[in-house]
Amino acid sequence: MLNRVRIAVLVSGGGTNLQALIDAQRAGAIPSGEIVLVVANNPNAYALTRAENAGIASAVITRKACGGQEPFEAKLAETLERNGIDLIVLAGFMSILSESFTRRFENRIINVHPSLIPSFCGQGFYGLRVHEAALDYGVKVTGATVHYVNEIPDGGRIILQKAVEILPDDTPETLQKRVMELAEWVILPQAAETVSANILKIKEAGKTI
Numbered sequence: 299m300l301n302r303v304r305i306a307v308l309v310s311g312g313g314t315n316l317q318a319l320i321d322a323q324r325a326g327a328i329p330s331g332e333i334v335l336v337v338a339n340n341p342n343a344y345a346l347t348r349a350e351n352a353g354i355a356s357a358v359i360t361r362k363a364c365g366g367q368e369p370f371e372a373k374l375a376e377t378l379e380r381n382g383i384d385l386i387v388l389a390g391f392m393s394i395l396s397e398s399f400t401r402r403f404e405n406r407i408i409n410v411h412p413s414l415i416p417s418f419c420g421q422g423f424y425g426l427r428v429h430e431a432a433l434d435y436g437v438k439v440t441g442a443t444v445h446y447v448n449e450i451p452d453g454g455r456i457i458l459q460k461a462v463e464i465l466p467d468d469t470p471e472t473l474q475k476r477v478m479e480l481a482e483w484v485i486l487p488q489a490a491e492t493v494s495a496n497i498l499k500i501k502e503a504g505k506t507i
C-alpha cells in the first residue's frame with residue numbers, strides 16, 4: 299500500500315498559506331499527504347524561512363536565472379519529477395504556468411485564489427488587487443476558492459469555496475486578512491487532503507490491476 303502522496307508547495311511571498319498547510323499537517327489533518335518540498339520563484343520569499351523552520355526541503359527557481367518562462371518551467375518540472383511529487387499546491391505562487399506545464403501535471407495541481415471564482419479572477423487579479431477590485435465593485439460577500447489548475451488562469455474545476463462577509467469599513471488589507479483567516483487557511487488544507495486521498499486511491503487501484 300502506498301501510504302502518502304508527496305506534496306510540493308509552490309510559493310512567491312509571505313507563505314501564510316504554506317504555514318496553514320504545515321500546521322494542518324502537524325495537527326494530523328492531512329493524513330493522505332506529506333509536504334516534502336517547497337519551491338519558491340523568489341529568493342527573498344519569507345515562505346522559505348517557514349519551510350526551513352518546519353524542516354522541509356526547499357528550492358529556489360527563478361525565471362530570471364533560467365533565462366525565460368520555458369527553461370523556468372522545464373527546471374521546475376524536472377525538480378518536481380526528480381522529487382517524486384504527486385501533488386503540486388500553488389499557495390501564493392505569482393507566476394502563470396503554460397498549457398504544456400499544466401497538461402504535464404493534469405489533475406495534480408491545485409491553487410488557492412482569494413475570491414469567489416468566477417468573480418475577481420484571471421490574469422492581473424492576484425494578492426491585494428483582488429480585494430481592491432471586490433471593494434471597488436461594492437460586493438457584500440467575497441471569499442476564497444481552491445481549484446484545479448489548467449491552462450486558463452483561475453479557470454480549472456472548483457474543489458472548495460468559502461464565503462466571507464465584507465464589512466462597511468474594510469480596506470483591501472483588512473479584507474485580505476479576514477479572507478485568509480476565515481477562508482484560505484481553512485479550505486486549502488481541506489482541499490489538499492481531499493485531492494491527496496483521491497490520488498492515493500487512483501495510485502492504489504493502478505497498483506492492483
Ligand code: GAR
Pocket residue numbers: 309310311312313314315316389390391410411412423424425428478482
Ligand atoms: C494569498 O491571499 C493567495 O490567495 C493569493 O496571494 C496571497 C499569498 O499569501 N494568491 C493569488 O492571488 C493567486 N492568484 P501567502 O504568501 O501569505 O500565502
